[in-house]
Amino acid sequence: MSIDSEEFLIPSFLNLNLKFFSAQKQLRKFRRSKRMMIGTILPIGAELVFASGASPIFPLRIGTFEAEKLLRGTRLATNILGSSLVETGVRMLQPQADTIINQFLSEYNKNLCGFENQADTFNYFPESCFATRIAYGSSVPFKDQIALFLAWGTRCGWFSQFYGTLNDSIPIVFTDIPKSSTPHARQYMYEELQELVHHLETMTGNQVTDEAIKEQVIIANTIRENYHKIFDYIKTPDKMPLSPYAYMQLMALLNIAFIDFLSATKYFEKNFTHLLKDLQNRKPIDYAGIPKLLLAPVFSGSEPDLPQIINRLGGFLIQADWFSYGLLDPIKTQGDMIRNYSDYLLKSHDAWKDNKTVIESWLETATQFKVDGIIFNKLIGCTSITPSYRLFKDRVQDLGIPFIDIDFNRIGENLAQIKNKLASFLEMIKKS
């Protein structure tokens, strides 16, 4: 199974891919227009950054992609000739979607490896988790372009250590998210967020009004709603709009794009909304016989080749962390926007406040998507969520859901072993 050229040429999908891989260009553009870039590694706070007149950037998107030229050429051809013509008639311009996608993936992985190596070069702590290592390796080289970094106090100590270390290269603004949802936690969160907004105002010289936040939240809520719909499709596997591999790539793209809204929130929203319409108009594909597997957790890093591996094994991989943690729920747009935003932060943090809660969040997702199995992404170096392994395993066994764990530390490490393990797992699921 591979991505069909026709799927690849859906203009909105193509545009999102193109924007995703053009962060270098965005950086140059923002520098020329003197727009401040603010680094972020978690999918929270972007609306506030936009409201302050700055743009958020997830440094992992900043990479060198030779395939971008091919992609731009494809878009140009699509724009001139129309996607259907490119797809059906003018075979000479058919961009060999697989080749481009594969080149992108290989370049993306190469970039990730490069960030890992950068982190090693900067003597970042090898014992820390993959997410913070590559975050460090990808951020520090852009210390001259990134004016400030959003730092969040979560339950995870490694994130704090990352922010603390990064602070020596890029100034950070630290906002605590209390591990509680009591009224006093709500007040504390509110005051912390007020501080953050004040900091953004000082940095950018722009006033962050409630109206400006509201405007951004409305756009972001549409993105959330769209993202939710992408997951809704999974609930009706006989009506899937794309082939499994294309859908997996879309989910992988959204998983990262959701962090900084591609540094272009309106563009993201517009193309995402278009994409939803395009998907609606497509002939449904039936996923009957294709096992659905939930990968959890995802956001601290996972082997980037996993979708490809699962695809080759005839399965369908779901990466739904943001969904599980309630980050796709809308933010209220009535009343005090800082209050609304702080309630949203508290609620989403509450979904992974401890391991018992986090595993229930995953199980709820697994139930909603009626998955055939769960892959536990045992991230070496994660001292926060990986220790949920025993609890999760016991709980999943009680429920009778097929379950497997795979270790992940560095890209490409133990890949053969992972493939074998997953092959047996898929075989077992298919037989049952």
Added chain:
Amino acid sequence: MKEDHWISDSILYLKKIKDQMKIYGVMAHGLVPEEIIIASGGFPLRLSLIDRQAAIKGMEYLTAITCSFAQSTIGYFEIKNELYHEVDAIVAGNYCNGELCATELIAEYFKIPRIDIVFPSTKNESAVKFMLAELTHFKEDLEQFSGKQVTNSEISKAIALYNNERKLIQQIVQLQAEKGQLLSGVQCLQLLYWHFLFGTEVSIEHLQNTITKLKEDLPVKEGTKIIFAGNGVPIGDNTIELIENFGFMVNKNLTWTGLDYYSSLVDENTEPLEALARYYVNSENSGRMILSDDYFKNLINIYDNSNADGIIFYTIKNCSLFPSVISKKLKGTLSERQIPFLEIERDYGTTSEAQLQTRLQAFKEMIK
């Protein structure tokens, strides 16, 4: 080992008091306001034991990358350790990933009631307000669990008791500063173990006896003086013993297992819960926080004002509190000042001693 007797005595002690009070298991980092537990008529038992066997058992619950202290703590529950068996409830904080995960698993698998407390990750006024509300919550939870109402006057009394203990600790530090080092690092460590295993009142008695002895003409301990910082040293971890066997003398121990950690007092003139909130928020330098440069400046100040010959910084493998993040910054700062410095990474005393001995030897030669 002396500690083995203490643990046996502590078990007997707990069995004796168990009829009259609830026993609360408290992770050993020193951030839980034990004063409120005392005011509720309870006994805070610091879960401060560690050994390889328990850590291996704990690995069945936690993954290999969790610190061996968290592993051991669960492991002791699994092997039905007599001391931990006395625990009626566990206080679960968010000091570090290890505490968060271990307390959760203990509550889940060993059916020990869990009382939560959330520490903020900043030290601003909003954080103090939050902490104050958390302490009020904590007090209410204890009231509910123990069935006893906790008054402000009882909390004030408990604060006075703890301050009294802190003052005695400070007196020992002062005496040693004046007369020279009269107690080894291990002996100082053991003074605090009394608190961990028997509580404040017994600890006070013991500290008073120690002060009386120190006032007599005791010989000054010889050795290459060092400051010990970083992770604490739980009961069963022989790191300080090993260091001192090499001819070093721990002159100052800045960890939560060191006398120097208790250099400030809770303000007795402020409303008791607020005083506790301020004290504990300001005491914390956990890995969830962004450490300010003050941490490093403070360490250098302490070094400058001491007669120590170097600093040993203790980091625990897989600890999310004092990982290499801090040691890297520290290395930079100390190298700049040409302060002799050794970083030791161990697995809470459960790893081999040979490598440590080689490094201590090299450090000693460097100081010479």
